[in-house]
Amino acid sequence: MNLPYEPDVAFGVHPDLGVAAAVADDRPHLDDVLRKHHFRYSQDLDVYLLPKDAPYNASVQAVAAATREFQDAGLTVAADPRIMLPPPIPTSDDVAARTTQPGQSLTALTGELHELRRSADVAEVLEQILDEHHGAVGDLEEFIDTAAAWCERLDTPNGRELGQHLRTIAHHVAFLGDRLADAQLDLSVMPDVTPQDAPPLTDVPLPARHEIPSVTHTARSRAAVASSPNRPTGLPAPPEEVPRSTAAPPSPRRTR
Template identity: 85%
Template sequence: MNLPHEPDVAFGVHPDLGVAAAVADDRPHLDEVLRKHHFRYRRDLDVYLLPEGTGHNTAVRTVAAATREFHDAGLTVAADPRIMLPPSVPTPDGVAARTTQPGQSLTALTGELHELRRSADVVEVLEQILDEHHGAVGDLEEFIDTAAAWCERLDTPGGRDLGQHLRTIAHHVAFLGDRLADAQLDLSVMPDVTPQDAPPLADVPLPARHEVPSVAQTARARAAVTSSPNRPAGLPAAPEAPRSTPAPPGPRRTR
């Protein structure tokens, strides 16, 4: 493969086979690092490919991890920015798919907050989270709704119950988005600039949060009350982890 500017490694997107990597020469270290990150060499194409079915997020993380390792070794890497574009979400016939855009990292947006001094700039960061078409809140709501549909498609009592539970969670996410929008409006009318003598944001302690059972704890508690071949139905069941009373769902956010 002819590589512009001859980087040591180049990552790109094959139209049919997904993320691919090409190397400038046959140095063993290049092959070793790519194989460590699950790339496998295709001699007929002269490129390295990830296993078939590798998810988009996994592929992006893999490219990032391999790139860091190459950089640490003093090697040059080129990457096609289209690697960051997620695949479109399947839609019913006649419904246009949403235009795919690179995902926004909440970690990166949190990092931006540490550098901002004007309230208007913080309002803009919140807008990236609340954006109707590509914001994190709307994307999370759609993801949970899709997970609920997956559970309901099992067509079992447990699947239907879990689907309903997930849809309730999606309502809570929409309610959260509405509350964040309220906070965004309040912030827009607050004093514009942080005082020069204000402490660095990293030095301001975060508020204490109430502890809630982790997902793993809740799953184990539910499993404990379910009869199985390993626990006769007559034995006493372990108590289920307590649940907090859910807040009333707000109006659904339209996408």
């Protein structure tokens, strides 16, 4: 990384060693902050390294937290943008790996809504969440499906039961995505614009969340087996227990 100035701390990515940090000098404060966020000094390389097996999210959080601490102390920081690029999801040999892109922040998208006034602009933000390849809804569905496959790989009754429960949840996420797509389409054709004298979005109360009674694992599993997005949630549960199936149903998620 070629910089017109020398920062106090520079973060980068080494292809074999992972996330690394280099410091301009041996000030104790720089060492203390980096060690606090799990960087360890390599005397042979004269850089700080995160553990090579550190998960991607943990690495990004460590860099972000250390950067904030350095900047709060008035220090300059430089970071290679490749730190934000997640590793590819493992796939079988006959399946092409998805192109990795920086993660999408739902918090940032929620913040964008506070500045928008046109329905069409809100539709564009919602479209990012629904993007077929990198949207949050599809990513959540894929994550839950993968967690279900992990449970099923245990090859135990509990693993198969929980796997089936998770696949049902993935089905509901896909159903939620379809409903959000309907809302996004409605927003995209609405000509409405927020009035200039409308209150700030922060002053508009959010709808109350209904509390869901706590249930046992067995009750949740039974509900998962019996539930369907085509059956209204208000219908009473069947009087007798649904027999458990040892075969996991095929994933109902959409083609991505």
